Amino acid sequence: MTWETVIGLEIHTQLATKTKIFSGASTEFGAAPNTQACAIDLAMPGTLPVLNAEAVRMAVMFGVAIDAEIGLISSFDRKNYFYPDLPKGYQTTQLERPIVLEGAVDIQLDDGSTKTVRIHHAHLEEDAGKSLHEDFHGMSGIDLNRAGTPLIEIVSEPDMNSPEEAVAFAKKLHALVVSIGICDGEMAQGSMRFDVNVSVRKKGEELGTRTETKNLNSFRFMERAIVQEVERQIDLIEDGGKVKQETRLYDGDTHTARSMRSKEEANDYRYFPCPDLLPVEIDQAYVDAVRASLPELPEARRARFTDSYELSAYDAGVLADDVATAAYFETTASQCGDAKLAANWVTGELAARLNSDDVLIQHCPVSAEQLAALIARIIDKTISNKMAREVFGAMWEGEGEPDAIIEARGLKQVSDSGAIEGMVDEVIASSAKQVENYRNADEAKRPKMLGYFVGQIMKASKGQANPQQVNEVLLQKLNALL
Template sequence: MSWEVVIGLEIHAQLTTKSKIFSGASTAYGAAPNSQACPIDVGMPGMLPVLNQAVIGKSIMLGLALDAEIGKRSVFDRKNYFYPDLPKGYQTTQFEFPIVGQGKMEIELEDGTKKIIGVTRAHLEEDAGKSVHGLVPGQTGVDLNRAGTPLLEIVSDPDMSSAKEAVAYAKKMHELVQYLGICDGNMQEGSFRVDSNVSVRRPGEPLGTRAELKNINSFRFIEKAIEIEIERQIELIESGGTVVQETRLYDADNDTTRSMRTKEDANDYRYFPCPDLLPVIIADEDIEAIRATMPELPDAKRTRFVSELGLSDYDATVLTSSRAMAEFFERLVALTDAKDIKLCANWMTSGFSAALNREGLSVEQSPVSAEGLAGMIVRILDNSISGKIAKQVFEAMWKGEGTADEIIEAKGLKQITDTGAIEALVDEVLANNPSQIEAYKAGQTKMLGYFVGQIMKASGGQANPGQVNQMLVAKLK
């Protein structure tokens, strides 16, 4: 009998603010322990939290991008539980009136099929601190720098039915929050955390009991962990067992999931409105003001790159894979007066991307700027250099040897376009290869390629290949 898989995701996106959600302490990553935890963050009695206005704008941006209702009256609640990294004994979060209501997102699977995934809600909350083990034997150390860091928890509907769909959704959300500039998306530093709720059922049956997979910091592992968890649940039920509601951790070394803690007390967080915070009222004008500052979203950009710029679906997808990539490309096109968009796209998706990958750099870290690359493409377009020489110029630019023009000048790479000079090279090569000429005339037309190769070699790669070709054909008639 077949099984149906039901997956919902909870994504915690850390918002890119300078200060914390309720205090003026810094959110910078990697500071000395507890150096960025002020009296509000450590839960000193009598402290009054004051909401950071930046988190409101950033949340509304996500809501607009997901075509969601914006909570015009948004309320903060206390979620009560005891853990040393939560010094107040409650987490300030949102329960009944979140800032972002029901929305949706379209995902595309590898085979090109599209699916709409519902987004139940997105609510604001504060992060907890960090427990450090092994500092002092028999005791746990607590670093509260992370306490109070603003998080937007994005909860999906249980609309995904495979690990692949779940990852497609998570990746798309990851791309979106970075496009919007509301989260840096750094999964290693925990800025974007994905928790997966996984359950299985027989088709037509009510939802099965779910297990939650937490703390997985790569898309590849999320996919593997979900697949393994699905297998585990099916095997468990088929052998007569029952799934219990619990949190499970993925163990990448052994490729298994194991129980972390049972959630038997799940409904006992005793939420109630936080008396320290008043309701947040958002006016229509505020929403419209934010709508006016929204960047073009990845889907719209991709569609426009195909329809307006004439790029292939593949190129459009690669070039919109991050906002930095897309903006670099658009600058490049503008700086080269859109004379050869395809050439710009090719350089971005091949030479430029290959160099970034080779050195593990992001677009922002590229040693070659859009201006630099444009300077080189302009020289290809005005026939100063060939595509082949351009690769040499690009490598030199990458190593910081100067601008395209400086490198072309210093290395003497300017293409030979002088007809007389090219003719001399053509004549020389033809004179040295009488038997190949005979073969060509006898019908072996591929000899043409041989001659072009010889001439290009003789010119040190600097002859204009188009001109060489033309002249050769004329002379061999």
């Protein structure tokens, strides 16, 4: 029996405005609790919201980037519920008339094919504050610094059919919003958070009952949560049970999700139009101006990378999707002068290290300039690729510039032909038996027999002899003895 998974995503994306969506308080992350919450954010009596025009511009920018229809008249509604991190007792959001309407995003799948995921809409809203449960001896603390941070909630259609597709879509959107500068993309700080709607069905049947899992703030958590939820639903149905429509909460510490509330317990949010805010009216000229200001999108960059750097489609994809990675690569390539080698390093050694240490390229301890300097030493044959990896490791640990490390560790490759010739001569002289065997061997077998000599020479040079040069000199001298 084949099951089909159906996934839809809601993505809360914090907009990178300087101030909040309805107040002048700063949105900077990491300030001491409640130092960035003004009277409006605290919902003091008599205070009123004023919409931040920059939040509107960024939302429209997202809309034009996914080629969506833009709501020329959008409006705000109040979503009513009581919670300590929601000072007004309602969230100001857009229900009836969102600012971004239908759009679509193409994702590339591992098999090389492309799939289109439709965007239902994206709306502007305010973020809530945070409850702090530690250090208060049985009570909870509230930090309202985040309250009022502008968000766009991007709502997809249920167009994804596997965790991999969902992750590909999420990554794609992440790359996009960072590329166009409307979100800092700092997942660990909650700049992008996912709610996943998951259901399963047998192929060809009606959609199954869906559950919503909230509070996923990394691609890995999202993937795990979907895998688990799909298994849970299939097990449930195969055991004769039914999936209940419910909201589930994912715990990133235990990697488990639990039911938060069932459909019956769902809040009645009593939405109604917010009377404190006028509808937002923009015209086509505004939309066109925002469109004209769009920076290069990942798609276009990918094409440019394949064309001008002659990269493979795969490498171009990896390098172009994320704006920070793309910038890193381009700086490295232009400074070292070898795009192919730069691409290998950025997608290889660097990516592996970023991944294993869970570091964003924005925070990479090795700058693009430093990596380019390292690659330049490979190009000019000062060091071998293998040595370069060692130097890179030292650079990652903060030991300094590549030349200084090469010097300090004595890693300079011996490319002095006189020195190499001397070493070759010595090895040939002390290996009479092997030389004899070489001379008597079939021509076809000879190349394999070189390994012994090379090994001896490298040993003699403590690994610092330029291997290519060693090969050349050795071959020349052995062949002269034939």
